[in-house]
Amino acid sequence: MVSGKKIVVDINFKELKIESVSKSFPGVQALDNVSMKISAGKVHALMGENGAGKSTLIKILAGAYSKDTGNILFDENKLNIRNPNDSLNYGIKVVYQEISLISEFSVAENIFLDNFPTNSLGVMNWNKLYKDTEELFNRVGFNLNPKSKIADLSISQQQMVEIARAVFKNASVVIMDEPTSSLTPNEIEKLFTVIKNLKQNNIAILYVTHKIDEIFKIADEVTVLRDGQHISNKLISETNEELIIKDMVGRTVNATFERPKDILNAKTVMKVNKISSKNKIKNVSFDLHEGEILGFFGLMGAGRTELAKAVFGYDKITDGQIEVNNNIYKSFNTSTMVNNGIGYITEDRKGEGIVKDMNLRENMSLPSLKIFEDLFIINQKKEKKAADEYIKKFSVKTPSSERLITLLSGGNQQKVLVSRWLIRELKIIILDEPTRGVDIGAKTEVLSLINDLAKQGLSVLLMTSEMNDLLSLSDRILVMADGKISKEFYRGKVTQEEIFKASVN
Amino acid sequence: MKYFQTNESILFGLLVLLCIFLSFYNPQFYSIQNIHSILRSSSTVMIVAFGMTILLTSGEVDLSVGALMSFVTVIVMDVINITGSISLGLIAVFGFCLLIGLINGLVRTVLNVNSLIATLAMMLILQGSVYVYSMAAIYNTHLIPLFSFIGQGFFLNIPMPVVIMLFILPFFVVLLNYTRYGRYFSSIGSNPDAAKLSGINNNRYKVLGFVITSLLVGVSGVILASLMDTGQQGSAKGFELIVIAAVLLGGTSFMGGKGTIIGTILGILILKIIDNGIILMRIPQEFQLIVPGFILILAVYFDGIRKKNSG
């Protein structure tokens, strides 16, 4: 047995073995007797629907959760992981699904968080800290200033810091839980280079993603979990997209969308006129038609999120105006917009989406409580009925609508947040990365629901980094660069390349 | 019983145990006078605690309630003395409380000052300016019987302060548990960004929370003035700590998001019965500090254990 206390990591193992690991939470069997092997120098993809148990498995490897039963081994040596420190000592490094950085610290401090360079008295060696970080970035090809504060970075930049941190040294196993969920294509390419690099250094990589095309680019092997159980394990060369999806969902899914032709002749429901905001939006104008899906594309920091927030009244606009429902607004807040029948789904689920002290039902009904009111009193029966309906519709994995939202898996939380707006009458919905972290089955459901609702007259502002979804759903695509709209494209008359070109403008 | 949450059952059990213990020790505990005395002194705390529960639920706190309360006793006595009209006295009080609540709320929302600090500052300002208003205590020279009735009278053999409290209570139970406003307050306390992005006007409800609390302080302050028959600066010393301790004991979280009026009421009753028991048992009054200290820590500790066990 290898002691967890003080070990010099022996990178020369052949396989990280997970043997019959189980883990249950009250009311949920998150992992049920799962076994798998991750070989050194190989990328092992882990797939499964939301709530399948992927993150749970990772957290057990990381020492964040303790397993109920089972073993974890380097070849024949049992690992004794009691806490995150043990795991780090074994060289197991994790890029978590939710951003895990200290936002008041510099990039460099975050990278070396678990091992600050100090002298023997514990005094920080700042020069070494910055130099080592600089070197690391050069090595992995990221372009970040080691001294910038995390809070000043965009979500995707933050994700890059997380990735860099995991690979910096002493890694024997690198685990990535949906690392690309907020990266742009350009950055994803960089990440793949990093991963190839890691492979060459004989590091074992466990890679969790919902983006199926990625695994054919980098993975050597794929394991699928469903409901906490091991379903299949195949070499990448022996499988294909359809097979994997079938293993994951238990059926096949179809993801192409029909859009009505003459949508741009429909009446205008929102006119955004030359708005600017304190954070970066400059002179943006566009119209939105009834039933239209208006897609937005932009590279990291292009300002889509800021635009969404400015339109929704979260950020004050400093200039320009917005016309909805024949009202012209120069100064407005979120409740003005909600009252005008506009909804918003954030890209930052944990920070701005879920209300952690509330259960699933209460989270779902938050913006729509008025419709459940009898006089002044909330009719909880009505409320619960609506919640149950959407739990069923999106197959949210939960024992009941009364479960605390924080106990759901990331993707299931996202489904709740989507439902939050669909249970009320909406004219316009603003979607900022609505399918981030949502599994392929549910994603198709969410997207076809958006499509259906749009056909019934709902207008959609769609901000997504998933080019395929954008192309297949949008009636028009606006490309943003540096807070401005750089180009407008029409459905069917544009290629991926053209969009990219416009976005680097 | 269905509406009791588990935490509240624990407090309720504690309360029953206390009562049984005290009544064995001193049968006087159940005398009608004693029950009146406990309930009367609980009422002023409860009335303010309703507001404080809302504030803590929405992630804010008001430390200025004690200072405001003593200011209210001075204003109400002075204005009624001068005008001879209770209505004018009440108008002055509630006008003033409204103003203070608004200032607290606006300093919190517009200047974005943490409410602990904003209301600490307000406490200093009120403590200082009450003396600027009147150096001396203000005695009842109007001698209007109705005014004495507010704090000292009985209605159907129930002390008036209790009647007033019972009159206000249902409103807050319903507000927090069964209306959308209750949900708004807790979502603002739990995740202000999520609340704002759900179309809730956080600032409006925060200001409302401060205003409600201040107005309730007005009610309690008038009762206190009637009870003391005096407008007394420096009264209600340490009142804010008692209110906050009771609300926390009742299971409301200081970090916002969770609050219960029933818990608050139980918390206050427990603290007040301990106070009362210490006098009944003729134990040194110093224990009026020590025992609640232990109870507070223990109650929250057991609540934590329970939550851990139930997942």
Place this chain on the structure above:
Amino acid sequence: MNNILKYLRKGELALFIIFLIVFIIFSFSSEYFFTLRNIMNVSGQLSIILIAAIGFSVLLIAGEVDISIGSLLAFVSLPLIEIMNITGSVPLGIILCLIFGIIIGLINGYLSVYLGVSSLIVTLGMLFILRGAVYLYTGQRAIPDELMSDFFFYIGNGKFMGTIPYAAIIGLVILLIFIFVMRNTSYGRKLYAVGGNQEVARLAGYNIKLLKLSAFVICSFLSSISAIILASRIGSANHVAGDLFEFQVVAAVVLGGVSLAGGIGSLTGAAIGVLILSVISNGLGLLNIDTQWQLVVNGVIIIIAVGFDELKRNR
């Protein structure tokens, strides 16, 4: 220049400018204010709050709070004076006082960190318990320092070379040590990390519990040093000592930009916060302004300074 700009962003320079303005106004309005004697007096006077504020800030930065420090001040001066009176030894009294402080810090820390009761609740309870215990033990009568040793008297009242108060020197040394520890040691950075995001710190393999416990102990320990200076200045273990002290410390520390939410702020800022409030209190006193008006002024200054800082941060 770069360094100054860095400070400006943290709001510390702005605070320092407020301090200078206050200082200059008082210098012009009171002939006694800008005298060596008065400046030295103030620096001695503020050390009691300063030292406790340092400990309090360290704890806040680690994401916890201790509002029992006022009661602690009264409580730990009991062993100090009693032991001095009984044994006739000042060092023995001081050591026991500090040990008591450390023990209370351990209790506070154990209850909050290991038993998981929120530190606000624990220390609110402790505020009542310690004060009650002091009342009970003393029968609400102060215990005088009967030894009357010069050494003990000088801790809070003496001046080095007749000019610089020893209390000020103690305060300054402690401040410099802790500024360094919090900024430039891995221990200090870990406290920031724990306060900034506990879960992340846990996943980085930190021993969160031990780190937080140590912060509780630092807070109680430094407050005990404040207690020693105070006891020397009031010649007794006094049941009325430290009443509302926690509010004074919170106000100063937050004024100095230390966040109640944890992980944000600096000891330099906290010290400037203490400086501003102490100088205002001294200056208004010298100008014969009513204590009641001083309360009002303090309240307004806190709101303006903190509000100003927040507004700026929002830009």
Place this chain on the structure above:
Amino acid sequence: ANPKRIGYIVNYGTHEWYQNVIFGLQSRADELGIELEVMDANLDINKQTQQAEDFMTKGVDVLIMTPVNEEGVVPILRKAKAEGMPTVLEGNPAKGMTTLFAICDYDAGYKAGDAVGRILVSRGESEARVMDVGLPLLSATLLRSLGFMEAIAKHVDAVKVHELDGSGMIDSSVEVASAALAADSNINVIYGINDGSALGGLQAWRAAGLPEDDLIVAGTGAEGLAFLNEMTKEGTPYLVEAAMFPEGVGYTGMNLAVDLFNGVDVPEHKVTPTLALTVHNYAKYYDFDKAGQKRAINFANVANIPTETKCTKYASDL
């Protein structure tokens, strides 16, 4: 020659008692052409120490102090001595002091108790059952309670049914007295160690709906208008007040400070007058304007009250 500037650090300047002490000090200072500067420690013992240092910086001619706590001012007295600054204490003695002006608490309580005893006898009662709304925090207030009980015992059997800590505040007094009365309301005398405590006890009695016919309330201090308001009400049970004439205290204190400055021999304890006031004799000492809520003291008559040179009991006798 008279001193030019005198500093006074009051322990609790917002209390009516001390406001009237300051009034007395100021009245005499005005007569003598002395500049009086007042700082208020507001019950903060640390602040009082700082204020003493500030007065030394300012270099006043005499420093008068009412200690927040007697033990707490010992180091200040030591420093003042080292600086050669004359100091005068008010209220309570402290180690190392030169001189003190204060009432005799025991004797004040005694006088009130004596008056209550006489009333009880005149009513044909044989027993005094007393609720003492006290303040164990201070030896001074303990002495008052002691004197009160011992004086009553001279006339009738005296039983202390309740011994309470009302913090000297009306609101706390109402609270604790309510609880005590609920436990046992068989009392016929309420004694308060100051006006607020007496009034609080009385208000608790009223709130409990108890009959006031056989009750006697006695307060102490006459620090403000409370007793005058109550006493002049029809049928009130508030019959006796151990008056301590705070204005007179201040007046005397100023004289003492001037004497000390001039090197005149000063007593260690200058006792100031106390007297049991009732509705029959108050007008001799106070001109009370009920409508205007003002009172004016008659300094001359107060000065003529026969006064002890030494108290019957001191804190050390407790």
